[in-house]
Amino acid sequence: DKGNYRHFMVKEIWEQPEVVGRTVAHYLDASANRFQFPELGAIDFANLQRLTICACGTAYLAGYVARYWFERLARLPVDIDVASEFRYREAPMTPGGLALFISQSGETADTLASLRYARSQGQSILSVVNVTTSTIARESDAVAPTFAGPEIGVASTKAFTCQLSVLLSLAVYAGRQRGVLSEAEEARIADLMMGLPGQFSEALKLEHDIEQMSRDLSRARDVLYLGRGPAFPLALEGALKLKEISYIHAEGYAAGELKHGPIALVDEDMPVIVIAPRDELMDKTVSNIQEVAARGGRIILIGDGDAVRQTGLDNVAALTMPDIDPVVAPIVYAAPIQLLAYHVAVFMGKDVDQPRNLAKSVTVE
Numbered sequence: 309d310k311g312n313y314r315h316f317m318v319k320e321i322w323e324q325p326e327v328v329g330r331t332v333a334h335y336l337d338a339s340a341n342r343f344q345f346p347e348l349g350a351i352d353f354a355n356l357q358r359l360t361i362c363a364c365g366t367a368y369l370a371g372y373v374a375r376y377w378f379e380r381l382a383r384l385p386v387d388i389d390v391a392s393e394f395r396y397r398e399a400p401m402t403p404g405g406l407a408l409f410i411s412q413s414g415e416t417a418d419t420l421a422s423l424r425y426a427r428s429q430g431q432s433i434l435s436v437v438n439v440t441t442s443t444i445a446r447e448s449d450a451v452a453p454t455f456a457g458p459e460i461g462v463a464s465t466k467a468f469t470c471q472l473s474v475l476l477s478l479a480v481y482a483g484r485q486r487g488v489l490s491e492a493e494e495a496r497i498a499d500l501m502m503g504l505p506g507q508f509s510e511a512l513k514l515e516h517d518i519e520q521m522s523r524d525l526s527r528a529r530d531v532l533y534l535g536r537g538p539a540f541p542l543a544l545e546g547a548l549k550l551k552e553i554s555y556i557h558a559e560g561y562a563a564g565e566l567k568h569g570p571i572a573l574v575d576e577d578m579p580v581i582v583i584a585p586r587d588e589l590m591d592k593t594v595s596n597i598q599e600v601a602a603r604g605g606r607i608i609l610i611g612d613g614d615a616v617r618q619t620g621l622d623n624v625a626a627l628t629m630p631d632i633d634p635v636v637a638p639i640v641y642a643a644p645i646q647l648l649a650y651h652v653a654v655f656m657g658k659d660v661d662q663p664r665n666l667a668k669s670v671t672v673e
């Protein structure tokens with residue numbers, strides 16, 4: 309039931325404050341300001357040598373954001389690949405590692421095949437799924453569910469932010485087990501995560517501005533998304549969301565790769581969407597924006613007030629985000645990129661809940 313919404317996709321976008329809140333609440337012992345994972349059973353991060361993350365599509369991009377969290381907060385070496393490659397790579401794996409599979413449906417064929425390969429290589433299997441009765445859940449040693457509720461829109465939205473919420477909780481938990489994250493830092497991140505529903509709601513207020521922008525964007529033939537650090541996989545996710553529902557060609561790039569090729573594409577016809585949360589990389593991303601501007605590029609900046617001021621450019625269309633701590637920013641910055649894809653597609657009259665050629669669950673390779 310779509311309620312008062314025009315599409316499932318936008319209903320699910322607006323459900324995120326609630327389902328992210330529910331997911332965080334499940335893993336957070338709020339009285340102690342600590343994360344807890346009784347689901348993990350015998351899986352232990354303390355002496356883990358390597359974490360391998362594997363998934364498809366948007367779930368893969370959630371894993372890609374999480375790599376930054378596991379490396380920084382838990383000092384854990386992470387490998388990540390798309391399942392369709394991983395399953396055939398015959399990657400040698402040292403027994404005793406942990407393999408993490410992320411899947412909304414829990415039925416994605418390539419992800420399941422990768423899980424079975426990892427098991428044959430002596431890995432413990434942990435999955436983050438939305439459907440806990442799924443095959444991937446059943447074949448895992450441990451399951452850390454997302455609490456997104458049923459996701460009907462083919463384009464994944466609320467499952468993504470719930471996956472990110474579980475993965476950040478898990479990275480903090482791993483950091484504590486590995487003795488590299490202080491109690492104070494864990495409590496600080498716990499507070500930030502409890503604030504996520506409020507911050508996400510704030511970000512959703514940009515909807516009207518985004519709708520205004522969508523007219524103009526709908527005329528583009530190609531769109532480039534740029535980001536650095538965890539905003540890089542978000543740039544990939546923004547491009548994926550836009551292309552799958554609007555059929556506009558879009559690409560995500562690491563902002564620092566701009567001058568290694570894609571800058572050749574920049575002209576006054578190609579919108580460049582820059583995702584620049586306030587973190588230690590923001591200044592570098594801002595200087596990439598100036599390079600794009602110097603070549604006449606049309607820039608849409610998604611960043612907070614400081615980023616917008618720092619560019620010192622007037623011909624930048626800005627979506628001004630609330631001030632957000634960099635640790636949780638990837639979750640909140642999902643809001644504008646989802647809404648942007650949605651409104652462009654709706655403006656173009658596309659069937660956003662059932663895009664052509666796509667299935668909600670890809671059970672064949």
Ligand code: F6R
Binds near residue numbers: 364366464549552669
């Ligand atoms: C994109 C999208 C797909 C899925 C991918 C994995 O919006 O929905 O890319 O993320 O097919 O599906 P699950 O998570 O069910 O394994």
